[in-house]
């Protein structure tokens with residue numbers, strides 16, 4: 368079997384997730400040995416779009432151009448991976464969905480007439496997504512791990528344990544117990560609890576765990592003195608457009 | 620082994636230092652953790668260590684072996700001679716249970732290598748160290764090389780092993796009476812009123828506990844007796860046939876813990892996971908091995924973000 372034909376693309380986003388791929392400097396040559404990088408417009412001058420086995424798609428859909436790129440590339444690849452929080456949930460750019468148009472229109476859209484105001488959405492809203500590598504940005508080692516599993520022909524497995532599990536593995540003292548609004552218990556792990564290990568509470572960038580006890584969690588934050596609006600803003604920030612029904616109900 | 624020996628308080632440092640360079644004791648950093656000390660003055664003996672000694676022997680992550688093109692290479696290095704000072708009775712019994720599982724029962728070479736050159740020096744609690752302690756309900760035993768009873772101006776030392784006895788004899792400490800059974804149990808620690816919960820499985824109060832549970836696994840990580848782990852393989856990108864196998868702590872509080880082929884999860888419901896931990900600690904282990912697994916240290920309560928006190932929950936059950 369020849370090398371798998373892969374591509375890296377970006378929609379609306381900051382390109383940080385594509386950078387996370389490139390930050391694997393020591394492994395880049397090994398990646399090229401295993402994968403044929405046909406397209407990577409962010410860093411490559413010549414890009415061949417003929418067909419792909421695997422494409423990593425960064426960014427969310429927020430313009431007509433995004434929709435065009437996404438559907439065009441989806442049609443050419445066997446497997447599509449949402450790379451990073453914007454592709455996964457819509458992330459922070461999707462925040463404008465939660466406010467009134469008049470609150471943001473005058474800042475950009477009324478000035479730049481050629482930018483159409485398309486409803487911001489995660490890529491799964493428009494096309495079928497096979498795998499998600501979540502995070503803002505995604506963990507560079509997790510990207511490599513995923514690529515190894517694909518190269519081995521395995522079905523990649525994902526960590527949906529709460530961030531707390533890795534946080535405890537790292538031996539951290541719990542910030543939530545000390546009153547910080549840490550979102551570890553309701554957030555999917557896989558990041559090695561990098562924020563907490565660095566002394567900063569989890570903001571939930573990898574999205575909801577699927578096993579979160581929102582009721583108990585929100586009650587706990589309230590008990591620790593946080594206001595409802597604060598909790599709501601924090602929880603919606605990265606869950607974007609993929610907020611579970613239970614979470615929405617608890618934030619009512 | 621009930622002999623007591625007297626050591627003057629100001630001689631404690633010299634006594635410990637004379638035994639070796641690697642003395643560990645609970646030290647207050649961000650939390651109270653066991654650390655290497657150069658003087659006993661660094662130790663914080665005012666509270667139960669937040670983090671038990673478990674991870675020195677049963678490490679959070681442990682490489683089991685490396686594999687290279689079909690060949691397996693195991694590298695197990697014995698830990699150096701270490702003395703752990705300041706272990707409470709609950710934690711000593713927790714080490715006993717881990718020794719039983721990892722050494723006696725399953726002959727685990729990784730745990731054994733970390734544990735075998737270790738001496739356990741206890742620091743006795745006269746009474747409950749905090750309001751969640753319930754060691755007095757758990758039927759604990761003596762399990763130490765030397766137990767230290769703090770009498771302020773002096774310590775009474777009770778050797779509990781041959782090595783402990785040898786150390787005390789070589790230091791030429793004077794005999795100072797005999798340890799009575801009643802003085803080994805900290806006062807005010809018999810908090811768990813129901814000693815047998817096997818008939819309470821269907822009690823509706825379990826739901827109340829689970830309603831507060833975030834399934835975060837803090838309780839099992841910080842429990843000095845929990846030993847569950849998962850095993851993971853990772854290969855090298857440069858050579859997909861080479862890599863390593865590691866084990867890593869896991870927890871019955873997680874859905875992934877009982878996930879099997881076909882994505883079937885045995886303990887999908889939070890209440891089932893919540894109950895499983897407590898039943899393993901208070902019932903299942905005892906059914907198999909004759910002793911409670913839980914040692915009553917209370918860490919799974921004090922370090923639970925929502926402070927679920929399963930002891931008072933059980934006490935309330937009818």
Ligand code: SF4
Nearest residue numbers: 531534541542549551
């Ligand atoms: S600090 Fe946050 S992630 Fe870590 S254990 Fe506490 S709640 Fe979980």
Ligand code: SF4
Nearest residue numbers: 708709744748752754
């Ligand atoms: S549970 Fe018992 S031995 Fe452990 S700290 Fe509390 S009083 Fe001391």
Ligand code: SF4
Nearest residue numbers: 832833835836838923
């Ligand atoms: S520490 Fe508390 S909230 Fe977390 S899993 Fe254990 S019982 Fe549940």
Ligand code: SF4
Nearest residue numbers: 842913914916917919
């Ligand atoms: S179950 Fe709780 S009280 Fe019992 S040994 Fe574990 S942490 Fe301590």
Ligand code: SF4
Nearest residue numbers: 845846847871896899
């Ligand atoms: S089953 Fe749960 S309670 Fe029992 S040892 Fe494992 S993690 Fe601890």
